[in-house]
Amino acid sequence: MNEKSRRPGLLQAGRPSPTLEDLATAAGVSRSTASRAINGGLKVSPEAQAAVDAAIVALGYTPNRAARSLVTRRTGSIALVIPEPDARVMMDPFFAAVITGVNEALRGTDMQLVLLMSRAGDDSARTLRYLRGGHVDGAIVVSFHKADDWAETLGTTGLPTVFIGRPWAMGFGVPYVDLDNFEGGRLAARHLADAGRTRLGTVAGPADMTAAVDRLEGWMQGVREAGLQPGPVIHGDFTTAGGTEAARDLFSGSPELDGVFAASDLMALGVIDVVRGGGRKVPEDVAVVGFDNHSLLAANGMGLTTVTQPMVDMAVTAGKLLIRVIENPEEQLDPVIYPAELVVRGSTVAHGG
C-alpha cells in the first residue's frame, strides 16, 4: 500500500471531500482563479468563471469553512447568548420568538446561529471565553441579569454585540433593541383604572432585569396619573409557578385588591389561579393584566388582557443590527425601541360588557 495516497482529506470512511486545488485542476485554472471565481468573481474572465462553476457542480465542492475562517478571521456564525441556566426558561415562548426572529434575520446571509446557553454547572466565564475566542463573528445577548454584566465585558472586547432588552450599563455604545416597557406598565395601570379598579397591586418581574424594572416604573407612574395608590409590589420570576407564589403573598397581605398587573403572561396565569382558588372571579372580583401576549393564552378560552410585545420583529431587528455592526464596526447605532400596545380581553372586561 502506498501510505501517502490516502492521507489528505479523509473526513469519514467515504471519499475525501474535494479541495480548492482539486476544483482548480478540474476547471483547468489556478487555485487563485478558482478562489476568485467562488468569492464574487471580480477580475475573472467569463470562461474561467463558467469552468469553475461547472467544476463546483461536478465535484460537489464545498469550501472548507475552517480553512477559510483561519485566514479571513471570520467564522460565518453568530452566537445567541441566553444566560439562563435553567431548562424551564426555554419553555417561555419568548425564547422561541427570539430564535425564530434571529434566524429570520440571517436568511440570505450564509451565517449560522450558534446557541450559547449558560449551562447549569458551568460558569459564565466559560461562555465569555468562547465569545472572546473568535469562534463567532458577533453575539446577540438576551434575558441578561444585572449580575451577568455582559455589557461591560463584551462591550470592551470589541466583539460585535447587540442586546435584546436594555442593558444595565449604558455608555458603551452597544446597540440594543427593546420594547417600551415603561409605557407598557403605564398602559396596564391606566387600563385597570379606566375599568373602575381602585385597589391595585402588581406582580413585578425580577428586580435584576431592566425589562421588569421599567415595567414596574411605568406601572407606578400610570397608577399615580390615575390618582390612585401604588399598592403592593411583589417580585416574581416571570414563570407561572413564580406568579402563583407571588400572588399568594400579594393577596395574603392585601386581600382587598380588585386589579392586578402581572409583568408576564405566565405570572398572570398564576395570579388567576390564586384568585379562583380563593373562590373569587376574574374579572368580576379581580381584573388581571398580563404582559407578552403569549400566543397560546390569546387563543384559549377567556382571553388574557395583556401588553403586546412583537418579539419576533424585535429579534429580526437585533439580527440585522448585528450584521451591520459586524460589517461596519465603527458605525454607531442607536437603540431601537418598539412601542407597547394593550390588548383588551376577558380578564379585565366581563363578557358581553
Place this chain on the structure above:
Amino acid sequence: MNEKSRRPGLLQAGRPSPTLEDLATAAGVSRSTASRAINGGLKVSPEAQAAVDAAIVALGYTPNRAARSLVTRRTGSIALVIPEPDARVMMDPFFAAVITGVNEALRGTDMQLVLLMSRAGDDSARTLRYLRGGHVDGAIVVSFHKADDWAETLGTTGLPTVFIGRPWAMGFGVPYVDLDNFEGGRLAARHLADAGRTRLGTVAGPADMTAAVDRLEGWMQGVREAGLQPGPVIHGDFTTAGGTEAARDLFSGSPELDGVFAASDLMALGVIDVVRGGGRKVPEDVAVVGFDNHSLLAANGMGLTTVTQPMVDMAVTAGKLLIRVIENPEEQLDPVIYPAELVVRGSTVAHGG
C-alpha cells in the same frame, strides 16, 4: 510605519489574541509541548505543564478553533436540524424541549449547538450541503417529514446522525430516539372507552410524519380492542389553528361524537374550542384527550388529559447517542424507545367525579 509589525492576528481594533506560539514562548517551552499540555498532557513533565497552565491564565489564551479543526477535521459543533420552514412551529414547546435536552447532553463536552432551520425561501439542498461540507461533526434531525428523506441522504454521507422520531426509511442503521407513539394512541382509546365513551373520533397529525401515523395506528388498535367503531379520522397539522379546523370537519360530519383524541395538545385545544363554540361541554358532552403533556396546559385551570412525552429526556438521549456515534462511528446503536403514559385530568373526567 513598519507594515509588517501589525500583520498577524488582528481580530478587531483591540490587541491580537495570543497564539500557541506566544503561549509557548511565555511558558518557555516549544509549540509542541504547549500543544500537548493543552490537549490532555500526555508525555509532558509536571514543570512544563505548570508553566503552560500559568501562561494560559496570564495571556488569556484561547485556542483558535478554526486552525484546530483545519487539522483535526473536527469542528466541535453539532447541528440540530429542524426542517420546519414556518416560524410558528417554534412556538411549539416541543422544540424548546429538544433544544434544552440536546444542550444538556452537550454539557461537559465543549461542543456547541448550531441551529439549522430550513428557512423559508431556501431549499433543503442548501441545508444538506452545509451538513455535508464538514461544518459540523454530527447532526440531530427532528420533526422530519416523509418528503425530506433525510434518512436516505444523511445516512449515506457518513455524517454521524441521530434522529428524534422514527425515520421513514429504515435499514440504514441510523440510530433514533422515539416515544412509543403506538402505545400512546392506544392508551388514549382505551381511556375514552373506559370512561364510557362509545362514539369516538380523532384529529390525527400530518400523514407524512411517523409520529402521527404511529399514534393513529395505536388509536385504531385501541378502539378495536374496546369493541368500538374506529369512527372518523381527520388530519391536522399539530397546531391549535389546525386542530380547530379539523375539529369543525370532524363534528360537521359526525355531530354525535362523545370522545375525541387529538394527536397533539395544541390541536386538542382547538377541539375544545369547537366543542364549546357549539354550546357543548367538556368533558360532559365530549371528552377530549391530547398528546404531549404541554406544561402550560397542565397547570392551567381544567387540565387536559393527555399522553406524556418526556421530550427533554429524549433529546438528552439523542445528544448522548450522537456523541457516541461521533466518537465511535463503527458502533451500531439500537433505537431507544420511551414508554408512553396517560395523564388523566379534567378534559375526560368531570371534577370531583
Place this chain on the structure above:
DNA sequence: CCATGTGGTGAGAGCGCTCCCACCACAGCA
C-alpha cells in the same frame, strides 16, 4: 561495553484556504 527501551522534547510539515504580488498580454498615448 554496546544494544534497546522510555519519558520528554522540539523542529518541520501540512491541513485548505485567501491574499499579496509578480507577471503577462494588450491596449492607449506620447
Place this chain on the structure above:
DNA sequence: TGCTGTGGTGGGAGCGCTCTCACCACATGG
C-alpha cells in the same frame, strides 16, 4: 519604439494549529 495603465492570471506565503518523527537524556539488560 517606448512607457504606463488595466483585465486577467498563477505562484507563494502564511493563517494557528496538530502530529509525525527525530532526537536526547537516562535507565535497563545482555
